[in-house]
Amino acid sequence: MGHDRLIGEVYLAAAEIAARVAELGAEIAADFEGREPLLVAPLKSSTIFLADLSRALPILHTIDVIEMAAYSDGRRGGVRLLKDLDVPIGGRHVLLVEDVVDTGLTLAFLTRTLAERDPASITSVTLLDRPYRRLVENIGLRYVGFTVPDELFAGYGLGLEEQWRALPDLRIIPTEALPAAATDAA
Template sequence: MQNVIERVLVTREEIEKRCDELGKEISEAYKQDKEAPLLVALLKGSVPFLSELIKHIDLDIQFDFMNVSSYQGTQSVGDVKILKDLDISIKDRRILLVEDIVDTGRTLKKVTQLLMNKGAADVKVVALLDKPERRVVDIEADYIGFTIPDEFVVGFGLDYNEHYRCFPYVGVLKKEVYK
């Protein structure tokens, strides 16, 4: 199955090391707060990242999930749909939105606005990957794992039509797979 990968961009070891660094940075940023941030993970892609990241956050965190969709195949279509909303109230809570990749920024912007409209005290973003070359809206993550080039990537939660999420690394998908 891994013969669909052109090359590995980020190894499992690099992801683990960077999650440790991010966890320490996040812990330090929120340690003075009376209440730890609520981590809101966007399904399905961010689940492996969330799972690794929370091992390294030294706070009594809670987390919840949203399922949003904005992709068809390899393209962001710009229409963000909420498929599953949060199970708990976020009124007056500090939110740390956990995202697998910031690409065009459309999904992140919409979800951030939605969370603020629901009464969040503030919303910060931690993303495993950032692809700034593709940005079409003005939004940035507060914590970034890795900045990557404009290539179609899969693995560690990222998929192509629901396939290849289970790779323990982030790799560039061969063009012949999706063309």
């Protein structure tokens, strides 16, 4: 069985994504003209978007990555850092590069954590946004690629059980492709 049958229909074709990333690059370049922003992306699913956005930016900039993990202490969930930034951000203009923003909890945590390091500014860009799921407001989300429905996606960096991240387009994961644990929770 090929990838197409396993992960469903194309939601955004590679050409649509590339065109929107180019537009985002132009918007960001205009807003950051004369500054050298630091693009920071959480591993793993944001890395393809980060690479394409970096190539779309005609201004000087640097990149770094951070890795986070969700945890639960039995009473409540949270986020912790697994891999921190390699460069200091004091006085820098930081652009957080996200794959998907929905509740805003992870982006709020990351913004709060990095704000303690005295950057000149922190703003965010996301490829996919689900504003109707937001639990946290005022998260500094300035640039949005696409507003999407409440579906699970694969491709363009997003995966399911570490598969299909390298697909060039974004596909909807059909319910029958989900692991039993995911469908039981629904």
